[in-house]
Ligand SMILES: *[C@@H]1O[C@H](CO)[C@@H](O)[C@H](O)[C@H]1NC(C)=O
Ligand SMILES: *[C@@H]1O[C@H](CO)[C@@H](O)[C@H](O)[C@H]1NC(C)=O
Ligand SMILES: *[C@@H]1O[C@H](CO)[C@@H](O)[C@H](O)[C@H]1NC(C)=O
């Protein structure tokens with residue numbers, strides 16, 4: 352007997368020699384056939400119930416499909432895992448950054464916070480996407496979500512904890528800066544003020560003066576009401592801002608101490624000042640020019656020239672015919688018989704003589720030798736003006752209007768010998784102006800006002816069109 356298995360059915364072949372015979376198969380139907388050699392062949396058809404071949408086949412196909420799906424799911428999971436690892440690293444980085452911010456409360460800015468908040472928001476979004484794409488709960492992602500939430504809360508906390516109020520200050524500063532720009536824009540629109548850079552004298556007389564900018568009280572205090580201050584150029588460092596402050600002693604007469612500051616910031620903060628002593632200057636007519644201080648040597652008609660590098664008087668020379676010791680000093684300001692001035696062309700001195708009967712005399716000085724190069728006599732009585740300064744060879748004199756206003760009322764042009772009356776109001780902080788110094792470096796007026804250091808900008812008229 353041979354069995355042939357054919358897919359789907361079992362073929363039972365029964366071989367028998369000789370006579371064909373009938374076989375009783377209890378469970379199957381059977382047909383027999385006798386072949387040429389007398390072999391009996393019969394086929395048995397079994398019912399298709401015992402082995403689910405079709406189902407296995409289906410299963411096999413399903414398994415194949417599942418396997419492909421699984422692979423793809425698996426690769427997805429590994430992608431998510433990678434993404435999560437990256438997020439975890441980023442969260443760690445952020446946490447470190449926030450911890451550093453907490454420790455060093457000065458080194459961060461509002462921008463830092465904004466950036467971190469943005470990053471956290473972005474990560475929160477990504478994790479939410481992850482959660483919806485990976486159905487069901489995933490412990491890692493849930494944890495990530497909590498971490499991000501925690502981080503967000505931490506950032507808000509840190510921002511609230513901002514001990515030094517730096518952020519508030521920064522916002523304030525930004526608001527102020529915006530206001531400032533507004534003001535500037537408004538000013539630009541309303542008045543078109545011609546600008547003449549330092550050194551340019553191709554303009555008419557002073558047209559107007561800015562509001563006073565109060566710098567500060569002089570370093571010696573409120574009772575040091577007399578003195579002078581200013582900015583000077585140094586041939587050694589032409590770009591540097593160098594400031595000098597010279598309050599007189601409380602007697603309003605003697606110049607004994609002065610200070611030098613290497614920058615405006617230092618001046619404002621009373622920082623890194625170099626302080627020196629001299630014996631003695633007289634009055635508030637001091638100036639500083641090219642690293643030398645010029646002043647009236649006390650109780651004499653001598654002009655003193657002090658080298659600021661060494662604090663030594665290099666030269667002392669008499670100013671011919673000048674009166675001194677409070678003979679024709681300014682109105683309301685004693686002991687200032689000699690008022691030195693600096694303009695674009697160099698060193699000047701404003702004084703009086705007996706011959707001028709107390710009227711203002713202007714002399715141009717050789718700053719090396721202190722020799723008088725040129726002299727002009729004006730018709731303006733010196734004790735009736737409160738102070739004077741020189742810009743581009745033009746003398747300007749002031750007088751008080753009331754306790755809060757001063758007026759530039761008189762000019763004498765040494766280029767032409769002509770005098771004029773003008774009226775430019777100068778606002779002041781306190782009643783008396785003890786000295787006015789013009790700086791050709793920045794074209795500002797440096798005023799010593801009852802102990803306060805005050806500064807004004809100057810605006811000039813353009814030349815009339817010829
Ligand atoms: C055997 O097969 C024949 C024809 O295929 C059918 O008529 C008969 O009923 C079957 N007998 C049994 C017992 O299944
Ligand atoms: C985390 O910080 C380290 C070191 O600063 C850096 O190399 C890494 O790229 C950062 N990781 C991320 C995700 O920003
Ligand atoms: C999140 O914050 C809570 C409460 O502050 C804390 O209990 C929890 O451990 C934090 N979770 C993580 C993952 O930092």
Ligand SMILES: *[C@@H]1O[C@H](CO)[C@@H](O)[C@H](O)[C@H]1NC(C)=O
Nearest residue numbers: 532533534535536537538539
């Ligand atoms: C105002 O004008 C000056 C000079 O013309 C210019 O430098 C400045 O940018 C202007 N400011 C504004 C706010 O427009």
Ligand SMILES: *[C@@H]1O[C@H](CO)[C@@H](O)[C@H](O)[C@H]1NC(C)=O
Nearest residue numbers: 542558559560561562563776
């Ligand atoms: C001069 O400047 C002041 C403010 O500094 C201003 O109020 C005044 O209008 C100006 N005067 C002229 C004539 O421009």
Ligand SMILES: *[C@@H]1O[C@H](CO)[C@@H](O)[C@H](O)[C@H]1NC(C)=O
Nearest residue numbers: 586641642643658659660661
């Ligand atoms: C001041 O004195 C120093 C030291 O003697 C000298 O080198 C310098 O040339 C003098 N003049 C100025 C303007 O500094």
Ligand SMILES: *[C@@H]1O[C@H](CO)[C@@H](O)[C@H](O)[C@H]1NC(C)=O
Nearest residue numbers: 716717718719720721722724
């Ligand atoms: C100033 O004085 C010095 C020294 O006496 C001299 O060399 C120079 O020529 C003088 N300058 C002028 C402009 O007179």
